[in-house]
Amino acid sequence: MPRSRVERHVDALFEWGIEVQSGDMVTIFASPPSQAFVNALHAKLGRIGAEPVTITGRPSSNIGVAGEHIAAFLANYDGTPTTPDHLQALVEASDAFIVIGGATNMHSTGRVPRATQQQRGKAMGPIMDTMMGSEQAVLVVHPTDAYAQHAGMSLPEFEDFVYQTSLRDWAAQNTRQERMRERLAAAEEARIVGPDTDLTLSLAGMCAINDIGDLNFPPGEVYTAPVLDSVNGVISFDKPTMMRGSEVEDIHLSIEDGTVRGFSARRNEAALKSVLETDAGSERIGEFGIGMNDAIDRVTGHISFDEKMGGTIHLALGRAYAKTVGAGREQNQSAVHIDLIKGMGESRLELDDDVVQENGEFVVE
């Protein structure tokens, strides 16, 4: 029997995103609209001989995607949410984690006070830390109506989009990304030049990572962190980004010695301001990434896709990934990590004065 797209999605996840052995204890987080993926995943785990337990909802500190029941819980909670010790016990006894992004409604937490959301986020911290500290933890997106609607597509259109971007020749993509990773790892300095944009960043002594499914799925970016004080210049981001539940458009930043000194946005500038004011690290740059998944050809409002869009680069405000920070270099610390995405259609990326990307096309390849 030919395998369905959902089954092939699960196969690809296990080939490129996560490694599970017979006897492993696997914890899955999923919402009801992703039941088809959950079923295919269980069939796979049966064949492997690993033991699954599926939690309804998401453990995220971003409770907007936690699920409608968690929203109902928090909307009625009159106090300070605590860490669920029994969930912590489950997570500590687990070998692998699969989080299935399959939202019912992107705004399910509309009635939850912001303070309760923040407290819940903190209470889930130890659980998130245990999961993120595992070698085997991956987020995968299953197409649901909520995501489709948010992306401005019908469900069949969004399904096509998810499978076209997730079911690819990952071996070939891996080779292609590895060449870019080597180029990025060797570079001393990057420069981004284009309309309202001229920004330089030092990459000296930092580590470049080839993302081929290590954190989320589909894969498709190469990323590093800039030397913290080295970022200088101005940059415009033409792709929208969700911040604090609002879509922020046409962001422009002016950066001096690694710190944002000026900012503007055409829409929802207040949300950008709120993010920048979170803490000391939130107005500094924690990541520089290059999107290389060419099947991602449009913005969906879901960062798992948007940050990997072909012909784009992104900078993240906030926390740097530890593995991108070289020995002796400072890792940017912050409660936030928010990617800002720039299409390179009219811009160019230079590494040590060599143009590697111009008008959205890679020159080095």
Next chain:
Amino acid sequence: MPRSRVERHVDALFEWGIEVQSGDMVTIFASPPSQAFVNALHAKLGRIGAEPVTITGRPSSNIGVAGEHIAAFLANYDGTPTTPDHLQALVEASDAFIVIGGATNMHSTGRVPRATQQQRGKAMGPIMDTMMGSEQAVLVVHPTDAYAQHAGMSLPEFEDFVYQTSLRDWAAQNTRQERMRERLAAAEEARIVGPDTDLTLSLAGMCAINDIGDLNFPPGEVYTAPVLDSVNGVISFDKPTMMRGSEVEDIHLSIEDGTVRGFSARRNEAALKSVLETDAGSERIGEFGIGMNDAIDRVTGHISFDEKMGGTIHLALGRAYAKTVGAGREQNQSAVHIDLIKGMGESRLELDDDVVQENGEFVVE
């Protein structure tokens, strides 16, 4: 705003079925079709300030109701299922358990080999033991299409049935049942007389229990266990019972000194035979119960309702509940506990020669 039936169902569960305190760790088992109940339950737990974790599916050793993903897992499992240690860790760290019966399909395990089902049942044993050993563990039924179809009703009809049988004046019912419990506790001997039926059982030294939501919801029975070797005579059961996935009809048993010596059934007799041959305890009687929930006026094929039907009694083949067995009396042990239900419309129940129920009506009240 007037509360919905689902919300009142949750309220009744917390008033009569389970006690949860602020700070308690609550583990919920639920399937996707019961999301409305899960949401209302989470709102309630938010108000209480207890921490919920919801597992998709059921932990039951009866995997027919475990959920379609568990069926997919087991249908592909080529080996001996093991106890999910991470689920065990969660359950051991929990203070209360709410299992929501909300099946998607009553035959979801159609493709799972019987041997795998049995092994899975054994592997779940320690988890079931931990849950059943808790003072705060309850099973509640949410109306789904699968249950409705199985009961021969539309979903709206079955919803009416569930709420009519679950949203009652439980204080009055409690008083009524307590009178019957006292009557049963004081009795030395019970006799059931009717068409093809004349059975005596000694209740001397056994304990009678007033079920007002201690194990499952809706409540509505008073039950005890017979002295193990004291059951003698013949009895016919006119209500069908699900056994090993088959509906067994018109069961007739001949019992000598507590052991079934002869049996027949008009339909699916082989399933009855298979149950009786399970082990030494499966051909002995572990429970004698009286159904007193008069809103349950028909067979649904769901034992949580059927065993409490007004105007019925039931005997269980197999394991006796520890709390029904008096000091110094033997508790029947078995891997099975299967209730056989008899309508009393043309029969009578005597306790120590007093007629307490005749033609389906209670005489003592």
